[in-house]
Amino acid sequence: MGRIFRGFAAAAASSVAAVVVRDLFQHKHALLRNFPLIGHGRYLIEAVGPELRQYIVAANNEERPFTRDQRRWVYASAKKENNYFGFGTDNDMEYTPGYPIIKHRTFPRAVPRSAPRAAREVDLPCAKVIGAAHGRPSAFRPKSVVNMSAMSFGSLSGNAIEALNRGAALSDCLHNTGEGGISRYHRHGGELIFQIGTAYFGCRDADGRFNLDKLKDVVAGAPVRALEIKLSQGAKPSLGGLLPAPKVSAEIAAARGVPEGRDCVSPTRHAEFSDTDSLLDWVELLAAETGLPVGIKSAVGDLDFWHELTDLMQETGRGVDFVTIDGGEGGTGAAPLIFTDTVSLPFQLGFAQVYRIFAERGLHEQVAFIGGGKLGLPDNAVVGFALGCDMINVAREAMLAIGCIQAQKCHTDTCPTGVATQNTWLARGLVPKDKAVRVANYIKTMRRDLVKVAEACGVEHPGLISTESVDILDGRTASTPLYEVYGYKPGMGLPSAADREEIVRLMTVAEPQGTSAPPSPSAAD
């Protein structure tokens, strides 16, 4: 009897050991690489979670920032699994004020592609050439309207940055460096937007002052397509940042140009300009010295800055090439609750106010508008495009695609999936080459859905979806057109006539249009 029991125990122990070894060395699941064996518990709970939650805890649309349905859509898209939903919507659309409805057309100009998988690999370039209006030597048309938002090496692990950069290369989108400079993890083929924050990481001298020569060197040594001056971010405007000493590894120190193992502080304000006029001078200086388009990233609060900026652009001809508007609902590695919850307007409200200020001065066609703040979901993105976005940025949705489970521990350095941590053991769980494919799949699915919705609205490209194609529900019995909600005049929200013509040409040359069944003999007569 004892021998049999010992035999069983030995067999069980060796099975457990085999599972542990397999978990440790498999590449698909970061959680299992980091938490062999016990990580399976999460998958078990995830598998039965919807059923349990349905009766006990939360519904599919209750969790935040991203609901279960939204996360399931991102995960399934990233794995190229079935991302459809059965039975019909479980959103409470009839009773949710502010719910957007996209208005399809019955006989649209653009004929939708018919096969479900059509447009999976669609090319979806930006409808504007960034920097063209100001004659920048390196003006360019971004190849993708969906791009990766700023997240620094420091807030994310090196492996996460590498996965995003490789994913950017696979999906032909741009990868914003965030304000932490360029590291070796950024050099895997993805083209970059170099972000310049208040600490001038990656382009500063030993005393922390901005250094133009360093900027030119860093830009020349990497595939940088544009510069983005960070004024603020939706989740924490007017706040600086601190990367605590234990996180400042040799690699982070090298990318940022700061001493290793010491607290790394980002001030709240820039030292190179002190008002809107000197900001514009600096924009022109950077553009002249590097040849690159130069933009700004900002959250929206008080509107004085935007009035002043557009007045000066109109009067002097100086100007930013792109404006990235980040919504107050946007993400961060770490911030005080009052800032994440209450400071700065949510995306739609903030964006519409800023866009209108540009449009009222006739400047909206010269500047590319980029939106951020949970826009990595097709419904939110479509409203963004209708309001005048030329491109959208995705941050947390890209994190989900590379394995983030919304544990919301990014500020503790204990991220269980290796995404937002500098802990080498946890980061090891995230295998960049595998996750790169996932994030690329997710970006491509976003583009496909955007094209399909654009075609349903009768146009060839999401940038051509107008405010007339979206209504905002006021409840069960009334709706208001988007242009009325945000006070848009006719034509606002669209690129110039020339840009519209060119993007239609690019879309129809590159992609076959949809078809119907052959006409019956009587219809053909």
Ligand SMILES: Cc1cc2nc3c(=O)[nH]c(=O)nc-3n(C[C@H](O)[C@H](O)[C@H](O)COP(=O)(O)O)c2cc1C
């Ligand atoms: C972990 C993390 C790090 C971030 N780091 C930066 C940064 O360095 N610079 C910046 O401008 N925004 C930063 N952001 C904000 C994002 O770029 C983005 O604007 C915001 O999260 C909204 O996009 P989302 O809703 O798709 O996440 C960060 C966000 C997260 C989640």
Ligand code: SF4
């Ligand atoms: S800590 Fe949680 S929310 Fe943050 S990246 Fe990791 S899994 Fe995602």
